[in-house]
Amino acid sequence: MPCNKAVFILSLDCEGKWGMADSIQPYHEQYFTTANINGAYTQMLAVLEKYKVPASFAFVSAFTQSSQQFKQHKDLFYNTPKTYHAWLKKFYQDMEAAQYEGWFCPSAMKRVIDAGIHEIASHSCFHRAFLEQELTLEEAKYDFQASQELLTVKPNTFIYPRNLVGFTGLLKKYGYIGYREGKAYKTNIVGRLGNLAAEFNILEKSQTTLAHDANNLAVIPAGFFLNWPQGLRKHVPNSVTQLRWNHILKHAVENNGVVHMWFHPHNFINHPVMVQNFAQIIEKVAQYREQGLLSVMTMQDYSDVKTSTL
Ligand SMILES: [Zn+2]
Numbered sequence: 001m002p003c004n005k006a007v008f009i010l011s012l013d014c015e016g017k018w019g020m021a022d023s024i025q026p027y028h029e030q031y032f033t034t035a036n037i038n039g040a041y042t043q044m045l046a047v048l049e050k051y052k053v054p055a056s057f058a059f060v061s062a063f064t065q066s067s068q069q070f071k072q073h074k075d076l077f078y079n080t081p082k083t084y085h086a087w088l089k090k091f092y093q094d095m096e097a098a099q100y101e102g103w104f105c106p107s108a109m110k111r112v113i114d115a116g117i118h119e120i121a122s123h124s125c126f127h128r129a130f131l132e133q134e135l136t137l138e139e140a141k142y143d144f145q146a147s148q149e150l151l152t153v154k155p156n157t158f159i160y161p162r163n164l165v166g167f168t169g170l171l172k173k174y175g176y177i178g179y180r181e182g183k184a185y186k187t188n189i190v191g192r193l194g195n196l197a198a199e200f201n202i203l204e205k206s207q208t209t210l211a212h213d214a215n216n217l218a219v220i221p222a223g224f225f226l227n228w229p230q231g232l233r234k235h236v237p238n239s240v241t242q243l244r245w246n247h248i249l250k251h252a253v254e255n256n257g258v259v260h261m262w263f264h265p266h267n268f269i270n271h272p273v274m275v276q277n278f279a280q281i282i283e284k285v286a287q288y289r290e291q292g293l294l295s296v297m298t299m300q301d302y303s304d305v306k307t308s309t310l
Contacts, residue, residue, distance in 0.1 A: 006206070006252035006294040008285050009220065009260040009302055010055040011121070011180060012044070013159055014109070016266065017091075017102035018060040018127040024090050031269060032102030040268040041108050045115050047279045051286040056299040057112045057265075058121035058159040061150040064109040067100045069150075076146045080126070081139040087128050108265075113153070119298035122147060122155040122176075130166035140167040144174045157299040159262075163222070168215050178218030178303030180262070199227050199236045202243040206257025218303035223260025224248065226281070228267040229274055238277055245281045253293045 017024055017032050048055055062070075062077070070077065077095075080088060091103060112118050124130070125147035130140060148154070158171055158179040165182035198204070207221040227233055227241045245261075252259045261281070268275050288294035297305070 004256060006249075006256055006288070007258045007302065008249070008252070008288075008294055008296050009223065009258065009299060010048075010053065010282075010296075011159060011220075011223075011260065011262045011299055012055055012057050013123050013262065013264045014057050014063060014112075015060040015123055015127055015264065016063045016105055018063055019161075019264070021091055021127060022087050022089070028102065032266070034101050034105060034107075036269045037102070037105050037266060038107060040265045041111055043268050043275050044265045044278075045111060047275070047282055048118070049115060050279075051282050052117065053282050053285060053296055054117040054119065054298050056119040056121045056157060056159075057109070058123040058155075058157075059109050059151070060123045060127045060161075061125045061147040062127075063104065064106055064152075065104050065150060066106045067098075067104055069106070070095070070100075070104060073150060076149060080146075081136075081142055083135065083139060084126065084128055087126065119157070119300045120151075120153045120155055121157045121159060121299055122151070123159045124161050125150065127161045129162045129164045130160055131164055132166045135166070137167065137170075140170055144170055148174065157220070157303055168213055168217060171217055172215040176217065178220055178299055180220050180260070180299065181222040195225075196232050196236070199233065199244065200240055202240060202247055204244055204248050204251075206248050206252035206255060206259050208257060220299050220302055221258045221260050223258075223262050226261055226263045226267075226274070226278060228263060229271055230267075238273060241277050242280060245277075246284065249281075249284055249288060249294075253288055 016037060017028060065073070094103060109120065113120065125143045128143065154175070156177050158176045160179065160182060163182050171179060204224070207223065213219050227236050229236065248259050251257055285294065285296060289296055
């Protein structure tokens, strides 16, 4: 069922090193410093504050801990199911060496909360993918349980690690009301070229709203990644990114569509051009909102609306 007005949602996957815990390379050590991460959140929060645009920041619970809190909750990190140990191997090595940077950044969530307008959502406990062929129900339960014990706030919406949707019945059980639709990363070369080609599609359309899933959870349209000018993606001209997003927004306004933008705050690190692109798009969003043509919602707002139309 379409909404009676265009909707813009911004969701951010907040994870530091957890997003690639099993494949940390030496260059990640230079990249994921506390100073770099804090710098990225400063830029993100400044743009959103300037235009008063609320967003959904989905945190990996482990990432929100201080090294002190980690020591207090050590059992939750070390009594994990056996199948988690390969995923956590590098993390355990770094803890032995007291190398905490990139794994923990409590200031990030604190500053998002202090901004006063954003939603804190969940991006799981340790960023392990919820693949039903790899995890048992008990293991998935451990993740949800530990996640809630580590977080100081109760999140209402969820973003799946790697966008791989699984165990949605547990989401319901643990009190979530919605999640971002699964749209798995295409990591092989053909998939990557396809992702890159999409960045040149300046006639991209907004999405339409989706129904609830079998558990009555709101399924929030997966949306579009804001181009991260790294690797092959650095060849996408800024002007093309601007044209693409202008078109998606215009299409939404004309068709009561949904525009869901997502990426990681850490994508801003070393990429001032991406911050500029982001600021221009958010300015446009704020203009449409001023004109009464578009509503800005968090994932929670959107799930609430969807729930109330049942
Ligand atoms: Zn992630």
